Amino acid sequence: MNIIVPAKLNEAKDKMILLDQTLLPIETKYVEIVKVEDTWEAIKKLRVRGAPAIGVAAGFGVYLGVKDSMAKTYDEFYKEFKEAKDYLASSRPTAVNLFWALDRMERRLIEEKDKSILEIKECLLEESEEILKEDQEMCKKISEYGLSLLKPEMGLLTHCNAGGIATSGYGTALGPMYLGQEKGYNFKVFSDETRPLNQGSRLTAWELNEAGIDVTVICDNMASIVMKQGKINAVLVGCDRVAANGDTANKIGTSGVAILAKEYGIPFYVLGPTSTIDMDTPTGDDINIELRESKEIYNGFGKVTAPPQVKFYNPAFDVTDNKYITAIITEKGIVEPPFEENLKKLF
Numbered sequence: 573m574n575i576i577v578p579a580k581l582n583e584a585k586d587k588m589i590l591l592d593q594t595l596l597p598i599e600t601k602y603v604e605i606v607k608v609e610d611t612w613e614a615i616k617k618l619r620v621r622g623a624p625a626i627g628v629a630a631g632f633g634v635y636l637g638v639k640d641s642m643a644k645t646y647d648e649f650y651k652e653f654k655e656a657k658d659y660l661a662s663s664r665p666t667a668v669n670l671f672w673a674l675d676r677m678e679r680r681l682i683e684e685k686d687k688s689i690l691e692i693k694e695c696l697l698e699e700s701e702e703i704l705k706e707d708q709e710m711c712k713k714i715s716e717y718g719l720s721l722l723k724p725e726m727g728l729l730t731h732c733n734a735g736g737i738a739t740s741g742y743g744t745a746l747g748p749m750y751l752g753q754e755k756g757y758n759f760k761v762f763s764d765e766t767r768p769l770n771q772g773s774r775l776t777a778w779e780l781n782e783a784g785i786d787v788t789v790i791c792d793n794m795a796s797i798v799m800k801q802g803k804i805n806a807v808l809v810g811c812d813r814v815a816a817n818g819d820t821a822n823k824i825g826t827s828g829v830a831i832l833a834k835e836y837g838i839p840f841y842v843l844g845p846t847s848t849i850d851m852d853t854p855t856g857d858d859i860n861i862e863l864r865e866s867k868e869i870y871n872g873f874g875k876v877t878a879p880p881q882v883k884f885y886n887p888a889f890d891v892t893d894n895k896y897i898t899a900i901i902t903e904k905g906i907v908e909p910p911f912e913e914n915l916k917k918l919f
């Protein structure tokens with residue numbers, strides 16, 4: 573498989589090279605990011621998106637934010653780091669990987685307290701690159717566990733994009749599809765369009781098609797009929813934050829798909845790295861759901877599709893109750909209900 577890394581540093585380690593996902597599938601363009609403000613903007617505008625990729629970009633972003641610091645003392649340097657960190661943390665609220673990566677960078681900084689500022693900067697660079705490397709390894713393991721639950725020729729449904737460009741490797745929900753492709757499984761994948769920003773049709777369909785996987789795009793309101801017609805044997809989705817009881821935030825529309833899957837007796841799998849499991853968030857009710865601007869609904873892609881003067885409500889994520897989830901597939905293994913009890917064993 574041709575692995576795309578959506579966010580990485582250049583050779584000189586002084587810029588982030590970011591695939592601008594807002595331009596896909598029409599244009600495959602990489603942008604260069606130097607300033608912490610540009611990292612913030614890229615996350616906010618979804619140039620880089622998908623929980624693990626946001627974490628990777630945040631790691632690089634906070635490093636770039638302090639790389640040229642002129643601070644003379646640890647305290648001064650730490651203050652500058654905290655400012656960059658808090659600023660990046662304000663870009664999007666739901667995907668826990670953003671906070672996970674930023675906290676991890678801060679922990680490393682504190683651990684290296686006794687080193688010189690120059691050495692601390694080198695450690696931060698190392699940590700940010702480690703986050704990317706680990707993400708690639710985790711994706712591969714998740715893909716293997718996921719594939720163990722599937723059989724050749726299955727029809728699979730996915731929602732949003734939890735593929736290579738949402739991570740740094742095989743992806744999470746799309747990982748078993750890529751691995752299956754390598755083994756000749758011949759899956760038939762249905763990709764929900766995923767309104768309002770169409771990550772399913774713009775990104776998932778693009779990615780799978782590039783990899784030669786049989787993919788069919790459906791509008792979000794068609795999931796029920798394809799399930800009823802027996803075209804779907806399993807649903808695979810990614811996650812932005814899994815609460816301690818297994819309730820899972822993912823792209824808006826995911827919970828509806830899960831409810832339908834239960835009705836039709838189709839297994840519903842959530843795939844994600846353990847960095848997306850937030851044991852400090854007890855249930856889905858405690859997850860902060862991002863609200864985005866109404867223009868995404870009425871004028872997402874340059875065509876006005878509703879009277880702009882009416883009211884709009886645009887939550888970017890919803891929470892799937894744990895009772896609809898068959899299993900949560902992580903790099904450490906497959907977790908089945910009761911999630912409250914079994915997720916704990918991963919940590």
Ligand SMILES: CSC[C@@H](O)[C@@H](O)C(=O)COP(=O)(O)O
Pocket residue numbers: 618621622623624667731732733734735738739743744745771809810811812822823824888
């Ligand atoms: C492996 S990515 C998992 C999730 O982050 C993905 O399914 C999703 O909901 C992404 O939402 P987005 O708003 O495009 O960042």
